[in-house]
Amino acid sequence: MNIVYVHGLDSDANSMKGLLLAEYCEKHYPSITVHRPDLNQAPEQVFSYLTSLVTKLSQEAKTVLIGSSLGGYFSTLVSNHTGCSALLLNPSTQPHLTLQRFSDEESLDDTATDDELAKQQVLYTTTGGWAITIADLRWFAKHQLSSITYPNKLAALIKEGDELLDASLSAQFYSEQGARVILQKEGDHRFSDFAEHLPRVMELVQQLAS
Known part of the structure; x- marks a missing residue:
């Protein structure tokens, strides 16, 4: 399986969540390859790159996107376009x-x-x-983002304590579109406790990929 970690704004290929994910998979899921591209480009370039990458990787093995914040927005777009599965962390919707x-x-x-x-x-x-x-x-x-093409292939993990984005707005959008939404009390936009949730994250990834 492939996982493509799509970082958010003011981040890069070495984002803390991306590194934690790669280290966790290396230790517990050695058969999973985690890709951590640097996406500090214009949005049309990001969308084109991710679409091409997912299309290529999906020909080799199941591929799941994990998108954080703005990365959640791009992951949703790419999922709509390619049909790939995606797990979204505090996704940006607007x-x-x-x-x-x-x-x-x-x-x-x-x-x-x-x-x-x-x-x-x-x-x-x-x-x-x-x-x-x-x-x-x-x-x-x-x-x-006006609709979700493959709601059964999306899940959103949202912190109610997100201080940057409106958690209720994101939760409402994905819920109304039929995607799975998991709300967690308190927390923050950056998912500071991400390491603690990696077992749950990987459980969701495997469910989405099945």
Whole structure:
């Protein structure tokens, strides 16, 4: 089996959850290969890369995505497109709105009709080096999550104490679409107790892959 860990914003291939997952699988599930790509690129590049990777890996063995935060958004898109299974951790469902915290209404209005300027105007640069532009926000707006194509292949693990994203909004969206939602009391956006939940995470991964 393959697992592709899809990190979130301000993270990279060496994210703590990705490393913990890889170490856990190496010790307890040596037959599972964990892929941890660096996805600090424009959203269209991320989507294209993940779609191609999942398509290739799925030809060799069962493949499951584990997506955290913005990675949960991308994992949902890729699942809709390829039919692969995905486990989502505090998934972002409206990045076109939540990422606007790095901009202001004036900057968005100034580039309303200038696509080239929108690609050049950087709103924020992540720790991994992705320079988020207004063009990226427009891409997210054009690729909003409105439905789930394969709800039986998705599960969302959501912390009610998420301080960054609206946990109830994410839970409502995936529940209404028929995906499995597991709410955990308290906690935080980064899933600081992720190591403690790895047995449960792998149980869910195997269920999704079956």
